[in-house]
Amino acid sequence: MHRCLEIPEILRLIFxxxxxxxxxxxxxxxxxxxxxxxxxxxxxxxxxLESLEPLIYSLPHDAFLWKQRSSGRARLTRRLQFSDYxxxxxNASRVRVMKMDLHFSKDQNxxxxxTKLFSGLEVLGPILPRVHDVSIDxxxxxxxxxxxxxxxxxxxxxxxxxxxxxxxxQGDGAFSSWENIKVLTSVRPAMALEEFTLxxxxxxxxxxxxxxxxxxxxxxxELITSFPSMVTINALALQVQNPSFSLLASLQRxxxxxxSVSSDDLLQFSKTSVGxxxxxxxxxxxxxxxxxxxAAVHLLNLPGSFESLTSLTLRNSNRFPRDMLxxxxxxxxxxxxxxxxxxxxxxxxxxxxxxxxxxIISPANFSTFKPLWSLCNLRVLALDITGLAGINxxxxxxxxxxxxxxxxxxAxxxxxLNLPGSFESLTSLTLRNSDRFQRDMLxxxxxxxxxxxxxxxxxxxxxxxSIDDNxxxIISPTNFSTFEPLSSLCNLRVLILDITGLAEINxxxxxxxxxxxxxxxxxxxxxxxxxxxxxxxxxxxxxxxxxxTSCPQLQRLSLSVNASSPPLxxxxxxxxxxxxxxxxxxxxxxxxxxxxxxxAQFLALIFPNLARVSNDWDHRFNATFLNCWTQVNAMLGx
Numbered sequence: 001m002h003r004c005l006e007i008p009e010i011l012r013l014i015f016x017x018x019x020x021x022x023x024x025x026x027x028x029x030x031x032x033x034x035x036x037x038x039x040x041x042x043x044x045x046x047x048x049l050e051s052l053e054p055l056i057y058s059l060p061h062d063a064f065l066w067k068q069r070s071s072g073r074a075r076l077t078r079r080l081q082f083s084d085y086x087x088x089x090x091n092a093s094r095v096r097v098m099k100m101d102l103h104f105s106k107d108q109n110x111x112x113x114x115t116k117l118f119s120g121l122e123v124l125g126p127i128l129p130r131v132h133d134v135s136i137d138x139x140x141x142x143x144x145x146x147x148x149x150x151x152x153x154x155x156x157x158x159x160x161x162x163x164x165x166x167x168x169x170q171g172d173g174a175f176s177s178w179e180n181i182k183v184l185t186s187v188r189p190a191m192a193l194e195e196f197t198l199x200x201x202x203x204x205x206x207x208x209x210x211x212x213x214x215x216x217x218x219x220x221x222e223l224i225t226s227f228p229s230m231v232t233i234n235a236l237a238l239q240v241q242n243p244s245f246s247l248l249a250s251l252q253r254x255x256x257x258x259x260s261v262s263s264d265d266l267l268q269f270s271k272t273s274v275g276x277x278x279x280x281x282x283x284x285x286x287x288x289x290x291x292x293x294x295a296a297v298h299l300l301n302l303p304g305s306f307e308s309l310t311s312l313t314l315r316n317s318n319r320f321p322r323d324m325l326x327x328x329x330x331x332x333x334x335x336x337x338x339x340x341x342x343x344x345x346x347x348x349x350x351x352x353x354x355x356x357x358x359x360i361i362s363p364a365n366f367s368t369f370k371p372l373w374s375l376c377n378l379r380v381l382a383l384d385i386t387g388l389a390g391i392n393x394x395x396x397x398x399x400x401x402x403x404x405x406x407x408x409x410x411a412x413x414x415x416x417l418n419l420p421g422s423f424e425s426l427t428s429l430t431l432r433n434s435d436r437f438q439r440d441m442l443x444x445x446x447x448x449x450x451x452x453x454x455x456x457x458x459x460x461x462x463x464x465x466s467i468d469d470n471x472x473x474i475i476s477p478t479n480f481s482t483f484e485p486l487s488s489l490c491n492l493r494v495l496i497l498d499i500t501g502l503a504e505i506n507x508x509x510x511x512x513x514x515x516x517x518x519x520x521x522x523x524x525x526x527x528x529x530x531x532x533x534x535x536x537x538x539x540x541x542x543x544x545x546x547x548x549t550s551c552p553q554l555q556r557l558s559l560s561v562n563a564s565s566p567p568l569x570x571x572x573x574x575x576x577x578x579x580x581x582x583x584x585x586x587x588x589x590x591x592x593x594x595x596x597x598x599x600a601q602f603l604a605l606i607f608p609n610l611a612r613v614s615n616d617w618d619h620r621f622n623a624t625f626l627n628c629w630t631q632v633n634a635m636l637g638x
Contacts (some may be wrong), residue, residue, distance in 0.1 A: 004073050005036070005082055006036060007436060008039075008040055011036075011037065011040040011041075012040050012043070012044065012521045013089070015027055015030065015040055015041050015043075015044040015045075015178055016044055017043075018030075018047045019044050019045070019047070020429075024045060024245070025032070027041045027042075027044060027045045028041075031045065042091070042094055043094050045094075045345060046091050046092075046094035046095050047095070047096050047097060047499065048096070048097040048098075049095045049098045049099070049128070050098075050099045053090070053225055055088050055091065055092060056319055058069040058087040058088045058091050059080075059087075059088065059208075060080070060084055060091075061616060062077065063076060063077060063078060063080060063084055064076050064077060065077050066137070071088055072380065074319070075399065088127075089357065089454065091448075092127055092128050092129070093129060093130055093248045094130075095128045095130065095131050096131060096133065097131065097133040097134075097135075097499075098128060098131050098134045098135070098136070098151060098182060099134075099135045099136075100131070100213060102502070103497055106240050106270050109567045116623075122215070125271075126151060126152055126153040127257065128151060128153065129153050129154075129155070130153070131151060131153065131155065131156060131464075132156055132157045132158065133156045133157065133158045133159075133417045134151050134156065134158070134159045134160065134582055135159075135160040135162070136159075136160075136161060136162070137161075137162045138152075139441075146161065146370055152191065153191075153398075154191065154192075155194060156191050156193060156194065156561075157195065158194060158195035158196075158232075158271075158578065159193065159195070159196060159197070160197040161198050161199070162199050162200075163198065163200035163237060166387040169254055172316065179279060179301065180227045190562070191227065192227075192229050193227040193229070194228060194229060194230060194232065194235050194253075195229040195230070195231060195232060195233075195234075196223070196227070196232070196234070196235065196299075197231040197232070197234040197235065198234070198235035198237050199237070200237035200239050200379050202571055213404070220238065220241075220244040221238050221243055222525060224247045224248060224251070225247065228251065228252070228253075229253055230251055230254055231253050231254060231255050231256065232256040232257075233257050233258065233259065234256065234287075235250070235254070235259060236260055236287065236315075237260070237554030238259060238288055238549075239260040239261065240259055240260070240261055240265070240549070241261075241262070242265040242266075242268045242269050242272075245259075245261055245265060245266070245269050245308070246269060246272075246273075248280075249269075249273070249279040249280050250279075252281075252282070252539040253282065253444065254280070254282060254283055255282050255284045255308075256281060256283070256284065256285040257280070257285070257286055257287070257288075258285075258286075258287035258288075258313075259287075259288060259289075260288075260290075261289070262290075262291065263289055263290055263291050263292035263294070263295040264295075265272060266290055266295040266296050266298070266299060267298055268300070270295070270298035270299050270301070270302060271298075273305075274302070276302075276304075277303070277304035277305075278304060278305075279302060279304070279305040279306075280305055280306050280309070281305075281307060281308065281309060282308050283309055284308050284309060284310050284311065285309075285310070285311040286306070286309060286311070286312050286313070287313040287315075288313070288314055288315070289315040289316065290314065290315075290316060291348075292316070293314065293316060293323075293326075293327050294326065294506065296314050296327060297326050297545065300327075300330040300334055300337070301330050301334070303334065305334075305336075305338040306334065306336055306337065307340075308336075309336065309337060309340060309341060310340050310342045310343065311342065311343040311380075312337075312341060312343065312345070313343075313344075313345040313346075313347065314327070314345070314346050314347070314349060314600050315348075316347075324346060324368060324392070325368045325371075327346070327467065328368065328369070328370075328371040328372050329371050331344075331371065331372070331374075331375065332371035332372075332374045332375075337375065338374050338375055338376060339377065340377065340378050341375050341377065341378060342378060342379060342380060343377045343378075343379065343380035343401075344372070344375070344380070344381055344382070345380075345381075345383075345403070346382070346384065346403070347382065347384050348384040357445075359596070359629065360588070370505070372621060376402040377398075378398060378399065378400065379398065379399065379425075380399070380400065380401040380403075381398040381399050381401070381403070381428075382401075382402075382403030382404070383404055383405070384404075384405035384432075386573070387519075393532050395424040396419065396423055397423070397424040397425060398420055398421070398425055399425060399426060400425050400426060400427050400428065401426075401427065401428040402426060402429050402430070402432055403425075403430040403432075404430070404432065405432040406431065406433055408433070408445055409431065409433060409440075409441075409443075409463075410443070412431055412447075413443050413447045415446055415448050416444075416447035416448055416450070416454075417450065417451075419451075421452065423451065423453045423454060424453045424457075425632065426453070426454065426455065426458060426462040427457050427458060427459045427460065428458075428459065429458060429460065429461050429462070430460075430462040430464065431444075431462065431463050431464070432464045432465070433464075440484050440503050441463060441482055442481070442485070443496070444463070445482065445483070445485040445486055446485045446529065446604050448485065448486070449485040449486075449488045450487075454488075454489060455488050455489065455490060456490065456491060457491065458491065458492060459488070459491055459492060459493045459494065460492075460493060461486075461492060461494065461495055461496070462492040462496040462497075462566060463497050463498060464496070464498050465498040471496065479497055479515060480505060480508075480509035480512050483512075483513050483516060483517075484516065485518065486517060487516040487517070488519070490519070491519060492517055492519065492520065493519055493520060493521045493522065493526070494520075494522040495517065495522065495523050496522065496524040496526075497522060497524065497525055497526065498526045499525060499526060499527050503525055503537070503538075503539075503559075503560070504538060505525075505538060505539060506538040506539060507538075507539055507542070507546070508539055509545065510543050510544070510546075510547045511543070511546040511547050511550065513547065514548070514549070514550030514551045515550045517551065518550055519551070519553065519554050520553070520554055521554060521555050521556070522556040522557075522560040523551070523554060523556070523557055523558070523559070524556070524557075524559070524587075525558065525559040525560075525562060526558070526589065527573070527589070536562045536564070536592060537560045537561050537562050537590075537591065537592075538562075539557075539559065539560070539561040539562065539564040540561055540562045540563075540565070540567075540577075541561050541562065541565075541566050541567070541591070541599065541602065543557075543561065544557065544561065544566030545578055545606065547580060548578070548580045548583065548606075552582065553582055554582060554583055555583060555584055555585065556583070556584075556586075557583060557585070557586055557587070557589075558585075558586075558587035558589060559589060560588070560589040560590045560591050561588065561590065561591045562591065562592060563591045563592060563593040563599055564579050564592055564593060564594045564595070566595065566598045566599050566600070566601070566602040570579070577605060577606075578606055579605075579606055579607075579608060580606055580607055581607075581608050581609050582609075583607050583609070583610060584609050584611075585602070586607065586609060586610055586613050586614070587613070587614045587615065587616070588613055588614070588615045588629065589615060589616045590615070590616050590617060590625075591615065591625075592625060593625055593628040593629060593632070594628070595633065596628045596629075596631035597630045597631075598633065599628075599632050600631075600632045600635035600637050601635075602637060603636065604635075610638060612633045612637065613629060613632055613633060614635065615629045617629065
């Protein structure tokens with residue numbers, strides 16, 4: 001054996017590569033090869049635990065029995081002895097990350113078996129003594145007394161808690177869930193927790209952010225005071241009140257804060273904090289949901305605060321008026337923001353995937369934006385606004401990333417045409433608008449073609465529309481002539497488009513798009529209008545081969561094609577076997593399919609690194625196509 005394999009660091013790099021390639025069976029074989037390989041291989045194998053099931057396997061084989069392996073039902077066959085836990089303790093000490101899901105079976109016998117197993121383990125401290133990163137569902141605290149012993153230990157640094165999507169988290173449900181989370185604060189000695197993330201997905205599309213459940217200020221204060229070394233708090237679903245917000249402002253190590261707060265509480269905090277200095281002293285990233293932007297104005301006017309802030313995101317509901325001029329003026333008066341702020345987002349949506357239209361308030365003209373140009377290091381600007389008519393090129397030459405919600409794309413066309421010397425640093429452009437407004441992208445792309453500053457620098461272009469039950473209007477066909485003006489963007493890497501209507505690009509047109517944009521790494525073509533039954537997309541599955549030949553660096557592809565007739569015979573007849581190893585993400589969206597084996601064979605031949613294919617079919621409307629693509633994924637993963 002070569003001497004370099006005696007170096008543990010090199011072995012770990014090799015074994016981590018095998019783990020990323022999902023070759024865990026190879027790790028187990030290597031662990032049994034020699035003593036030198038055992039600890040590094042098992043360390044990588046057990047580094048991340050996604051289920052308690054592997055620990056059950058560590059028991060002696062005569063101690064448990066799978067009643068029905070397919071349904072996951074297990075039961076203990078005898079009383080466990082202390083010696084039975086030897087391998088469990090050895091393997092559990094290697095776990096560093098836990099992404100738990102206890103509910104892979106609802107069988108009560110199995111849950112009882114797990115409870116018996118861990119309640120009988122006579123160890124001091126947690127069962128996973130060295131875990132430092134945990135991601136779990138909040139309900140997994142409920143009815144499991146083992147959890148404090150399972151995950152909470154001196155090495156725990158980051159915890160991510162997912163809240164249920166159900167309606168139970170309104171009212172009393174929210175309180176009971178918070179009681180489960182409070183288990184963390186009751187453990188002694190206290191942990192040196194650094195990162196706390198609370199993720200909640202809305203229960204329905206009708207959800208409004210200000211309906212988020214509000215925990216009592218005492219509960220949140222207890223969490224904050226229990227972990228004074230907190231560095232990151234990412235919990236937009238957590239609506240805090242004034243006492244808790246004051247405690248957050250005093251945390252000495254806090255650098256990232258994402259939270260929700262009512263306008264009244266924020267105003268009260270601002271009034272009581274006048275004359276205080278060093279508030280949020282080390283905070284570099286602030287993401288704040290507040291119903292009224294005027295409250296954020298008072299917060300930013302506090303002298304001596306936010307001296308390290310480089311990224312600021314302000315969100316509010318589209319039911320509240322937003323005039324951004326007072327906000328921008330307050331930022332202009334804060335000398336620390338003028339010097340350090342690099343990223344600014346003012347959004348009328350809950351997150352970047354939400355495409356809720358912004359309200360029409362007042363015209364956004366030059367006087368509105370003029371205070372922003374005092375932010376001398378601003379590089380990323382994302383705004384949900386109502387117009388662009390009055391903007392001039394002052395300050396725009398520094399912006400590298402621009403994300404705009406505009407109701408009418410014509411305003412953006414005029415922006416590019418009227419400001420030819422602007423956008424000299426722009427590398428990423430995202431434009432959003434509502435599907436209630438007509439969008440013809442050809443004038444937009446032609447305007448970009450005339451702006452010489454975009455030619456060499458622009459690498460990412462997104463034109464997005466809201467996608468819901470009200471489809472975008474069919475305006476004009478989207479064919480190759482639509483994309484032709486983009487040929488001047490010689491360095492474009494990412495192109496994501498929501499097509500208003502149906503794409504009328506055939507195989508020849510798709511190939512010409514590839515020739516026009518040879519450096520593409522991501523290409524997404526989403527049709528916001530659903531095709532009628534029997535209406536096939538003009539592009540075929542075989543048509544993507546010439547396109548990819550022109551774009552050899554493509555890594556992500558998403559579009560609808562006619563996958564009913566995979567061209568296996570054509571390639572076998574000519575003897576050609578094109579392969580595209582760089583493509584790893586493929587979304588066939590609403591592609592009709594009739595022969596899953598032939599499609600799976602075709603994809604496996606040309607995409608050797610593709611593990612699965614996603615699609616947008618809905619079982620309520622076309623379960624046949626959905627089931628066919630499910631079969632394709634099963635064959636690709638075989």
